[in-house]
Amino acid sequence: MDALLLFLELMGIFAFAVSGSLLAARKKFDLVGSLLLASLAGLGGGVTRDVMIAQGLPVALANPLLLLPVLMAVTLVAARLLHENRLRRTMLVFDAMGLSLFCLTGTVVAFEAGLNPVACALLGLTTAVGGGTLRDVVANEVPQIMVPVGIYAMPAMLGAGLAVLFLELGVFNVWIGVGISSLVFAVRMLSLR
Amino acid sequence: MDALLLFLELMGIFAFAVSGSLLAARKKFDLVGSLLLASLAGLGGGVTRDVMIAQGLPVALANPLLLLPVLMAVTLVAARLLHENRLRRTMLVFDAMGLSLFCLTGTVVAFEAGLNPVACALLGLTTAVGGGTLRDVVANEVPQIMVPVGIYAMPAMLGAGLAVLFLELGVFNVWIGVGISSLVFAVRMLSLR
Amino acid sequence: MDALLLFLELMGIFAFAVSGSLLAARKKFDLVGSLLLASLAGLGGGVTRDVMIAQGLPVALANPLLLLPVLMAVTLVAARLLHENRLRRTMLVFDAMGLSLFCLTGTVVAFEAGLNPVACALLGLTTAVGGGTLRDVVANEVPQIMVPVGIYAMPAMLGAGLAVLFLELGVFNVWIGVGISSLVFAVRMLSLR
Numbered sequence: 320m321d322a323l324l325l326f327l328e329l330m331g332i333f334a335f336a337v338s339g340s341l342l343a344a345r346k347k348f349d350l351v352g353s354l355l356l357a358s359l360a361g362l363g364g365g366v367t368r369d370v371m372i373a374q375g376l377p378v379a380l381a382n383p384l385l386l387l388p389v390l391m392a393v394t395l396v397a398a399r400l401l402h403e404n405r406l407r408r409t410m411l412v413f414d415a416m417g418l419s420l421f422c423l424t425g426t427v428v429a430f431e432a433g434l435n436p437v438a439c440a441l442l443g444l445t446t447a448v449g450g451g452t453l454r455d456v457v458a459n460e461v462p463q464i465m466v467p468v469g470i471y472a473m474p475a476m477l478g479a480g481l482a483v484l485f486l487e488l489g490v491f492n493v494w495i496g497v498g499i500s501s502l503v504f505a506v507r508m509l510s511l512r
Numbered sequence: 513m514d515a516l517l518l519f520l521e522l523m524g525i526f527a528f529a530v531s532g533s534l535l536a537a538r539k540k541f542d543l544v545g546s547l548l549l550a551s552l553a554g555l556g557g558g559v560t561r562d563v564m565i566a567q568g569l570p571v572a573l574a575n576p577l578l579l580l581p582v583l584m585a586v587t588l589v590a591a592r593l594l595h596e597n598r599l600r601r602t603m604l605v606f607d608a609m610g611l612s613l614f615c616l617t618g619t620v621v622a623f624e625a626g627l628n629p630v631a632c633a634l635l636g637l638t639t640a641v642g643g644g645t646l647r648d649v650v651a652n653e654v655p656q657i658m659v660p661v662g663i664y665a666m667p668a669m670l671g672a673g674l675a676v677l678f679l680e681l682g683v684f685n686v687w688i689g690v691g692i693s694s695l696v697f698a699v700r701m702l703s704l705r
Numbered sequence: 706m707d708a709l710l711l712f713l714e715l716m717g718i719f720a721f722a723v724s725g726s727l728l729a730a731r732k733k734f735d736l737v738g739s740l741l742l743a744s745l746a747g748l749g750g751g752v753t754r755d756v757m758i759a760q761g762l763p764v765a766l767a768n769p770l771l772l773l774p775v776l777m778a779v780t781l782v783a784a785r786l787l788h789e790n791r792l793r794r795t796m797l798v799f800d801a802m803g804l805s806l807f808c809l810t811g812t813v814v815a816f817e818a819g820l821n822p823v824a825c826a827l828l829g830l831t832t833a834v835g836g837g838t839l840r841d842v843v844a845n846e847v848p849q850i851m852v853p854v855g856i857y858a859m860p861a862m863l864g865a866g867l868a869v870l871f872l873e874l875g876v877f878n879v880w881i882g883v884g885i886s887s888l889v890f891a892v893r894m895l896s897l898r
Contacts, residue, residue: 351858352851383823437576459847461652465545472544630769654845658738665737
């Protein structure tokens with residue numbers, strides 16, 4: 320299960336890092352700005368979670384593997400293989416994937432650290448929306464979570480809440496995780512129609 | 513005394529959370545924005561303090577009771593039982609209460625964690641002004657502490673400094689705490705006349 | 706060597722704190738704003754690094770000596786002994802000194818905490834550019850690292866990378882440190898011509 324958790328984290332990091340690099344492109348920032356916003360968007364939520372859990376080094380520092388999806392995202396955007404106009408819909412899909420993955424992985428990480436259920440759900444939500452908020456604040460924009468298209472934080476709250484429920488009941492497994500993530504993804508995407 | 517400290521913290525959290533929800537209302541953010549700004553304003557100062565003290569989970573995560581005043585504040589503002597026009601004066605009173613309570617509780621928490629006097633005073637100040645600063649930064653506003661009406665940070669510095677003085681002298685007690693907090697509150701309110 | 710590291714830190718803190726106080730002056734903030742921006746610029750990068758390393762109290766809290774250069778910078782700017790118009794060039798020199806010192810000290814501190822090479826370089830970079838970014842974000846400006854005059858982050862990346870290389874090879878010493886710092890400083894200054 321830890322390998323699966325890592326895989327889902329990497330997917331989520333990539334999805335959010337792309338959103339950071341695209342924001343940097345829109346604001347005409349250079350490669351450094353792209354790297355910074357991609358890192359904040361992709362890794363910021365998880366680092367904030369790990370700093371609050373206070374059990375040693377944030378995963379993003381302990382495991383350099385987590386930097387790979389950030390570098391990939393920056394490269395793809397710099398090479399214009401991903402850009403906003405053509406792929407706006409695709410990007411919303413990526414962002415929704417990040418959201419649905421991080422509200423799950425964040426909650427599970429907090430649960431495995433032995434936190435109380437309320438704290439687990441809060442940290443799941445923080446992981447899901449923290450990176451995007453840091454991205455927007457550092458880019459000097461009103462955070463997207465404040466002025467969302469469709470509903471944004473609600474699906475993540477739902478996902479974190481469901482995850483902590485099943486974890487506390489002791490019946491959480493891979494399939495339930497996949498189900499919760501798919502539900503969050505579906506609710507987010509439907510709200511965009 | 514720990515029960516008193518907890519009670520004062522809850523009061524301060526409520527006071528600042530109301531300021532966050534009112535800012536969200538002024539900026540036309542939705543319920544999620546209200547929750548986020550109320551949480552940042554009410555809990556952000558204490559979480560920043562606890563992350564720096566680095567002695568385990570922030571109190572706001574360890575004790576879900578601290579979330580209650582945030583939810584109350586969001587509910588009261590959403591139900592329009594508290595709104596800015598009618599209660600601007602009342603809100604300044606709440607904010608001054610938060611300031612006077614947090615500069616005291618922040619200093620005491622740092623002292624009990626065994627920090628040096630300068631660090632205790634700094635963390636008292638951080639607890640008092642950190643939440644409001646996070647609130648304003650995430651809402652993409654110039655932080656109020658930078659462009660204050662009346663004097664804002666000075667009374668909090670005074671309160672944190674006095675608290676650490678009495679703590680170091682070993683003569684700090686409930687009445688001295690109440691006295692310091694009342695002094696900070698009075699100085700802040702007088703500066704608004 | 707630890708005394709040298711401390712001395713270099715103090716120099717870097719002073720250089721960045723001056724940049725914070727000058728920004729406060731330009732934005733017409735009062736003394737409190739000057740103190741806050743000087744603290745964020747001078748100490749923010751190191752505190753962020755220490756919070757992520759998660760091995761106890763940030764140095765800026767553990768050792769009150771680190772507050773002295775901040776107070777000096779605020780005083781010099783308040784007394785108008787340093788101001789922007791006359792000393793713009795001088796200030797760019799100070800800022801470049803801060804950058805070249807912090808990318809080195811940040812990397813060394815992370816290495817001494819036992820982190821992996823990638824994390825050491827990342828934290829060196831974070832220490833170098835984190836304070837300035839916090840300064841600009843709290844002042845509600847687009848961070849300078851996003852819209853730099855000349856090249857800014859690249860020399861810091863180079864310095865952190867070289868430092869970690871020599872540290873890993875076990876051949877790092879004072880002269881190599883001075884050499885790296887001088888190289889970063891030179892690259893930064895040349896990019897401003």
